[in-house]
Amino acid sequence: MSLVMGIDQHRAQITAEWLDTVTGEVSRARVRPADRAGVRRFLARFAGQQLEVALEATTGWRFLVEELRAVGAVVHLAEPAETAALRGNKRRAKSDRADARHHRELLLAGRLPESWIPPDHILDLRARVRLRHTLIEQHTEWQQRIQAVLYHHGCRQRRRLMEGDGRDWLAAQPLPETAREQITVAMAMIDALDVQLAPLTKELCAWARRQAGCKALIHAYYGIGELCAVTVMAELGDCRRFQNSRDAVRYSGLDVTVYQSDRHRAPGHLSRQGPPALRWALYEAAQVARRPGSPDRGYYEQAAERLGGNRACLALARKLLKRCYHTLRELGDDALTPPVEQPQPGPGSAAPRPASSGSPRSLEATTTNQRADVLAA
Known part of the structure; x- marks a missing residue:
């Protein structure tokens, strides 16, 4: 490497420091305004040079990566x-220039905690x-507000107010x-959200039916439907970046935190540090x-006896995540390939039949999972 650069980006300005x-x-520079055109003008001087750049995975990183x-x-x-933690516990002066220098020094020393950069389609x-x-989430919040108003005025509780004769x-x-x-x-507001949700849900389900990684998850595991599969695929991405399945659980935020000192141990809770x-x-x-x-019914019942139903579901969610991790990791590059475009049937030709896995349990589970996705929506 001949040039090593650290960047600290904000909405108003971008600070860069690089070492030859x-x-x-x-050398140092400040890009203002911090938009694509300004960044492109700044980077024009580095065209054709050997340049390595470190920047944080905060808002705005995508267009910076594209221009770099x-x-x-x-x-x-x-x-x-993790990058902030490497500063240490001492209180030191903090500025945009210091942050850019910190990123550059970590990269030069080989100590930069890196995040995965997904391909564009992911x-x-x-x-x-x-x-x-x-x-x-907004759909659920508005429904909860309706329930709160009804209870506040003494109306009896009723579920599924938007279905059947609920509106009447x-x-x-x-x-x-x-x-x-x-x-x-x-x-x-709920009706407006439904209008936006319908085509988006249809698009994601169609994506899952045509993508190799999603299809593998749908046919392999009871409970994983189209919407769940496409969400797992989008958020996990390349599972080879995790050393083991426990790292994938930690990335999801489903891991239980531990705080222990001597004989004192605080009760654990979900970290929720993830998507x-x-x-x-x-x-x-x-x-x-x-x-x-x-x-997995037997595993759930055993866990529910010890932990209760809610925590047993969380334990089962962790188990499903570990299975998804292993499946996607074994697929390798195929797990990330874009979905195959289906040819449009010509006039007079029959529509193509959906592919079958040949496993009765897989087909039954897939149907059940699709119904579950609809209920979850």
């Missing part, structure tokens, strides 16, 4: 929390998965004008995998 390893000269690679740079994406898939998860029942409740307005707005969409998908899969007829 041949001459020992250190366009000039031939080797990019290293740093994990923010990044796009991850964005859609997280968008759907956000819409689902809501309209018949004796509510004051303000409460009626709250419920009307909430129902309008929320991945935890949601695995927990929904565990809810299906605990049903009678599932191969």
Whole structure:
């Protein structure tokens, strides 16, 4: 390497510091405004040179990586929390210039804690998965607000208010004008979210049916449906980056924290240091995998006796994640390949039949998983 650079990016400005390893000269620059055009002008001077760059995996890293690679740079994406921890416990002056220098020094010393940079199609898939998860959370929040308003005014509890005669029942409740307005707005927001969710869900399910890694998960494990499979694929990505399945569990945030000193041990809780969409998908899969007829029913019952139903589902979610890790790791590069485009049938030709795995249990589980995905939505 001839040039080693550290970058600290923010919405208003980007600070860069680089070292010429041949001459020992250190240079600095500040890019303002911090947009693609400004970054492109700044990087033009490095075209054709040997350049290695370290930057944190914070908001805005994607376009920076794209522009850096366009000039031939080797990019290293740093994990923010671990990078900050390497500063030590002493209180030192902190500035954008100091952060850029910190990234450069860690890269030069070979101590930079790196994050995986997914290919573009996985990044796009991850964005859609997280968008759907956000819409689902908002959908749930508005439903909870309706339930809170009803209880606040003494109405009896009723579930599935948006289905069947639920809307008629809501309209018949004796509510004051303000409460009626709250419920009307909430129902309008739910209807608007449903309009956005329907095509997005259809697109993700179609992606899962045509992608090798997702199909392997769907046909292998009871509880993993199309939406769960595509979420696991998007968030886990290349499982070869994890040393073992425990690292994958830790990445998901489903691991139980430990704080122990001498004979004192605090009760553990979920770390939740990972993608929320991945935890949601695995927990929904565990809810299906605990049903009678599932191969994991016995494991769930044993865990429920010791831990209770909720914690047993979390234990089952961790087990499903470990299985997904091994399956995707064994697939190697095939696990990340983009989905195969299906040819459009010509006029008068029959539509292609869906591929069958030949396993009755796999087909039955797939149907069950699809129904579970619909219920989860």
